[in-house]
Amino acid sequence: MSEERKRGIYGERLPTLSVAEEERFLRVLWNGNLLSASEARKEVPACYTPTIEVIGTPGAGKTSAIIAASEYLKARGVPHRVIKEREIPWDKYEFGSFDWDLYQLQMTLDVVRTLAEQYFNDKKEGLTLVDRGIYNSFSFMDADVATHGRSSLAIANHVRERNEISKRFIESKFGTFTDALVCFTANPQVAIERSSGTGRVRTPEYLSALNDAVEGLAGEVCRIKSVIGTDFAMVFSKIDANQSKEVCQDLFMKTIGSICSIYTA
Secondary structure: OOHHHHHHHHHHHOOOOOHHHHHHHEEEEEOOEEEOHHHHHHHOOOOOOOEEEEEEOOOOOHHHHHHHHHHHHHHOOOOEEEEOOOOOOOOOOOOOOHHHHHHHHHHHHHHHHHHHHHHHHHOOOOEEEEEOOOOHHHHHHHHHHHHHOOOOHHHHHHHHHHHHHHHHHHHHHHHHHOOEEEEEEOOHHHHHHHHOOOOOOOOHHHHHHHHHHHHOHHHHHHHHHHHHOOOOOEEEEEEEOOOOHHHHHHHHHHHHHHHHHHHHO
């Protein structure tokens, strides 16, 4: 697909955030600096359609938003693919344990393998939406630290050191696969109500720590990238999932459009 063709498809068929909304919701990491969307369009080379990773607290509505976005894209003939969320065995592992870390890494490797197959087989000619991808484990790692710190500072420090090694490894090996990160956050009570007691969420305390970690994920990814020295462009966006499903899905679709406009305009 030619660059001109890509720009036409994504520029003409996708809604975008307003200038004010982009200023509020989007930031772009480029050459070690966080830029606004308007600044990024002047600096970041337009070269390909992005891989957008979507993460969030359980019950925040990210999977529903991805499904709705995919239906919207299909209806308008926009080439794209969705990499579905891996099922998380919430009750199988102790959060913060070494086994839990290994499971998170395995999830990351599964996503990378799927993305690698896409790159080589399809030449990355379409937008990709990833439901919990490479950076998903970062927020769980930070939530583990926060919750362990309430019972034992020594354990929390041990978990923090181990997680730092894991984060650096993930970033150095796989960080370039993700072009944008969209974070859905919902307060614990909203998340629990939406989960309807299915057991996919932990305690309100854990959810609160996880929510804080998701809120701060952009800064944490920037920090790790700075430590590792990776300088590829990356877009960050947040969606307040305490709003209605319709509002969140509309914001998500416009966010996708704005992200695509940065990489293909």
